[in-house]
Amino acid sequence: MASDRQVLIMEAAVRVIARSGVRGLRVEQLAAEAGVSTALIYYHFKDRSGLIRRTLDFVSDRAVAYTDEAIARADDARGELEQMLLTELQDTPGVRENSTAWGELRASAVFESDDLRDALARSTRSWVTDVAEAIRAVRPDANAEDAAERLTALVEGLSERWLSGSLALERARELLRGGIAVELDAG
Amino acid sequence: MASDRQVLIMEAAVRVIARSGVRGLRVEQLAAEAGVSTALIYYHFKDRSGLIRRTLDFVSDRAVAYTDEAIARADDARGELEQMLLTELQDTPGVRENSTAWGELRASAVFESDDLRDALARSTRSWVTDVAEAIRAVRPDANAEDAAERLTALVEGLSERWLSGSLALERARELLRGGIAVELDAG
DNA sequence: GTCTATAGGAAGATAGAC
DNA sequence: GTCTATCTTCCTATAGAC
Incomplete structure (x- = not known):
């Protein structure tokens, strides 16, 4: 249900959000980035919060795509799990953009409508479920749901620290690898 | 360096930020909350961003105070560690306010000056160090630094999920308790 | 130090032509 | 579907009196 034009605008929105935050996104600035007029943005997305809401969906779809690619590169169940989580902590432009936008959203x-909150909760849940499945593939006896929920929350926490300059990327990745090991060791 | 009036205003600012976010903070709204005029706020803090910067220092000082109180309530080393971390996941007005503001900070x-980023990194580091020490008190042989960095990042990740409505508070607390257990079990 | 009143400027949103 | 032009609202910041 997203036209080419809409995709173009949402791609630009992710770049702007990654650069200035959701809080810093100005419709006029986005229009310039996308090479369209502000009126066109309102035409396609109704209002600013509609735009943000649609962009959130866009970002989480892209994250799913990244994750799928990452999984494809793994050659065993353990590697698949690591890939799924470590993918979010990478300094390639696309991933950094996506992570920054995700953190912002x-x-x-926290202060937005139930609509946005629900969409976010659904995306989160779906990610957690996928990770839980990957954990079960490695350790069928584990409490996979809890471990998945912790590991994904850990990824978000580490990612935010990385992006806000409190933690070096390589250190964040090392901590995450350690966290995976710790969760898989535990009953 | 903070007069009574300034403290009054910053306390009000934390309440407003917890309710509307940093971006949602309106100087006029803050003036009403604090029971002063907008002009007085500019008189004391120069401009909006000066106010925010000072308020964020105020928040991290308060977080340290909460943690100290929490530690005092514990009766053994393990309880001390749990208190230090679980304190941040509590739905009392003061803590929720502080957590929300901390998440906002x-x-x-991510998009602010190095000045703010450095202040944040220092506060984070100091928290991690305290937690690492508490871990060593429970398990002297543990890799306390890594565990502390993961557990505090986990707290932030869970807290953000709670505040953004993706996770129930009691579930977040349960996951955190599990996370502490897992880290203490591991070598 | 503190207030009232207001200047001055963004930024979101829309009207109307093409 | 897309643009140019503009309206209106809202908000930061200051001038000036007390």
Whole structure:
């Protein structure tokens, strides 16, 4: 249900959000980035919060795509799990953009409508479920749901620390690998 | 360096930020909350961003105070560690306010000056160090630094999920308790 | 130090032509 | 579907009296 034009605008929105935050996104600035007029943005997305809401969906779809690619590169169940989580902690432009935007959307949802919060909760749940499944593939006896929920929350916490300059990327990745090991060791 | 009036205003600012976010903070609204005029706020804090910067220092000082109180209530080393971390996941007005503001600080630092980022990194580091020490008191042989960094990042991740409506508070607390157990079990 | 009143400027949103 | 032009609202910040 997203036209080419809409995709173009949402791609630009992710770039702007990654650069200035949801809070810093100005419709006029986005229009310039996308090479369209502000009126067109309102035409396609109704209003600013509609735009943000649609962009959130867009970002989480892209994250799913990244994750799928990452899984494809793994050659065993353990590697698949590591890939699923470590993918979010990578300094390639696309991933960094996506992670930054995701963190922003999460943070701004604290003050936004139930609509945005629900969408975010659904995306989160779906990610957790996928990770739980990957954990079961490695350790069928584990409490996979809890471990998955912790590991994904850990990824978000580490990612936010990385992006806010409190933690070096390589250190964040090392901590995450350790966290995976710890969860898989535990009953 | 903070007069009574300034403290009054910053306390009100934390309440407003917890309710509307840093981006949602309106100077006029803050003036009403604090029971002063907008002009007085500019008189004391120069401008909006000066106010926010000072308020964020105020928040991290308060977080340290909460943690100290929590530690005092514990009766053994393990309880001390749990208190230090679980304190941040509590739905009392003061803590929720502080957690919300802290999350806002972290999220907005992604796009702010090095000054703010450095202050945040220092506060984070100091928290991690305290937690690492508490871990060593329970398990002297543990890799306390890594565990502390993961557990505090986990707290932030869970807290953000709670505040953004993706996770029930009691579930977040349960996951955190589990996380502490898992880290203490591991070598 | 503190207030009232207001200047001045963004930024979201829309009207109307093409 | 898309643009140019503009309206209106809202908000930061200051001037000036007390």
